[in-house]
Amino acid sequence: MNPVTAFTIIMLIWAISDFVSKKTKSLISTLLVASIIFLVGFKTNIFPEDLLSSSSLLALGQTVVGFIIVHIGTMISLDELKKQWKTVLIGVSAVAGIAAFLFLIGSFFLDQNFVIGAIGAISGGTISVIIVQESALASGLVLVAVFPVLIAAFQGLIGFPLTSLILRKEATRIKGEYRAGTLKVEKTEEHHEEEAKTMMPKALQTTAGTLFVVGVVVLLSMYIDGLTNGILNTFVVALLFGIALRAFGVVKPNILSGIDAYGLMMLAILIIIFGPLATSSVEDLVALIGPLCIAFAIGVAGSVAFSAIMGKILGYSISMSIAIGLTTLYGFPGTMILSQEAARSVGENEQEVAAIEGQILPKMIIAGFSTVTITSVVLTSIIAEFIH
Template sequence: MEPVLAFTIVMAIWTIGEFISSKTRALISMMLVASMIFLIGFSADFFPHDLILDSGLLNLGTAVIGIIIVHLGTMMSFEDLKAQWKTFVIGASTVVVMTLVLLLVSQLFFDRNIAVAGTAAITGGTVSVLMVQDKIQEIYQAGQSTGHLSSYLLAVFPLLILNMKNLVGFLVTANILKKEATRVKGEYRKGNLSFYEEEVAANTSADVKSVLPDFLQTPYATLFLLGLTVYVSGWLSRMSGGYINTFVIALLLGIILRHFKVFKPNALTPTDSFGLLMISIMVIAFGPLADIQPKDLLALVWPIIFYLVAGVLIIFASAYVIGRRVGYSGPLSIAVGMTSFFGFPGTMVLTKEAAAAVGETEEEIAVIEQNILPIMVTGGFSTITITSVITGGLIVGLMMGL
């Protein structure tokens, strides 16, 4: 297929997914819609099986995954983590507990590769899924079997969990946040909380001075430095014998380099390339769908149900206990833990919807948002952006050819 036509078809699928996600207020994720379209299109031969490869996005995505990871690191600062330390403790601890428990328990029911793939997917986001798929490809290229499932089916497994957990996460968290919003409204009416109006300047790259000379702050120079950071991350990973994943190091370097003002916050934003790069890495996850038949997916129904149910139960138990220990209410603690199922911008959307549904005046809505929104947004960063990348990068090394 002509590259331009393949690219146009992929963008059309993305447009449909975005439209449906918007109309359902993100209840049905863009990724879920795109997955279903790709799966049906490939299995019914509506799409050529090399569609994604021909679009040119696959090669681009493979090259820039690390750059996106460094960018995610520049979205967080040590000051943010310090101000919301309780939130970070709840979110990070919940992901760690969920990772350890699921990794141990799931191996009682499934083989190690399924356990690792499922655990990484349920505790993380797109990056975790890509790390799993990269490891599966490495095993496949080495001429080894991936266990009870074929390499293609095993690669699709975490993608399906990622799609389904967004839906589950939205449904569960929406109700929990309404309970927390009701509690906040009650506290406000009792006079225990106050409404404050202040103009908070957004911490954008334009507001922060870099230590670099001007010629290294252009869009091209920024992409060069991001690429160089990823290359250094790979070198450090190899120095550790591969024990520490390249993406884990890239994330940490992003946070550190922002702190020392080498990178500005949200490093990719001034380059106007974030959207295209993000689409290109998301498309990578859909590659295995080209070789999967719907009937093959029946083998994944039980593992998917297991991880969705077990994940929610572990979050409820661990986040509640940890959150109460640091002084958060039960519903708010659980809501922070549940951010590992969807992350930003779902954290913002659900909070605003809960505030609008519970608050009876504009002032009450504002008070609810002021007391919940910063916590939920930080929660999403602590779970999906930071901790899940680290835990995912550590456990994918446990996958092996069998």
């Protein structure tokens, strides 16, 4: 297919998907809409099999995955993680619960490769899906590569309404404490100075300079991966470098935000996950419906059980703990949107809304980073090696 035509078609698909997502307040995710359009297009031969590769976005996405991971690392504040250490522990427990339940129970119903794919997808986001896909495709397992894509596409449909109900229950509990005068309201501090802190010289704060610096970090991560024979995965090392570089003020937080190439880079890595859909038959995809339902039921049950237990130990309410665990299904910005909606729906004046949001929002934001951004990437990098 003509590269310009392919590129333009993909931009149209993404524009439609993004429009539907915004209209439904993210209940129907961009990923789900795009997956359906690509599936229908490929299976009806409206789209040629080489649509993604012809657009050049596939090659770009595979090139810049490491760049995006370094960027994600620079989004993480160690100070905030320390303040919310209880939330972090509950989030880590949720991911552990997903893995434990799927390995111990899911293995009775699913092949080990599908179990690993499910763990990566249910506990994480796009990066975890890509990690699974790389290992699966390297072993010639196309269906295993497709499986986490389908999970990722439907995560929001399960996670958003479920978390919304639970957060509203938590918001009601907090409102009761606020009215009884037993709630300690803490003001959220903003750190504008930290946002601008960077040791990078002005010459490297341009689009090209920033991409050069991040590229060097990715190359160093790849070198360490090779040096350790894959024990320290490139993606994990890149994430750790990103966290460290922000913590020491070498680079600014959210390093790629604001540069000219960021939006296209993000879209390109998302395009990667649709690749296996082009070569999968309709029969194969239908056959994945059962495993998909099983994986969700067992994985979400594990998240709920482990997060509730850890939350009880640490003194969090059951509803808050479960909501933290469910952040594996969507991450940011869903964590922010759901927290704000819960506060507005339950609070009856500005003071109540602020008090409720002040209790829920910081926990949910940090929960998303501790589950989707950190723990899932590390865990998936380890277990993906066992796909064969």
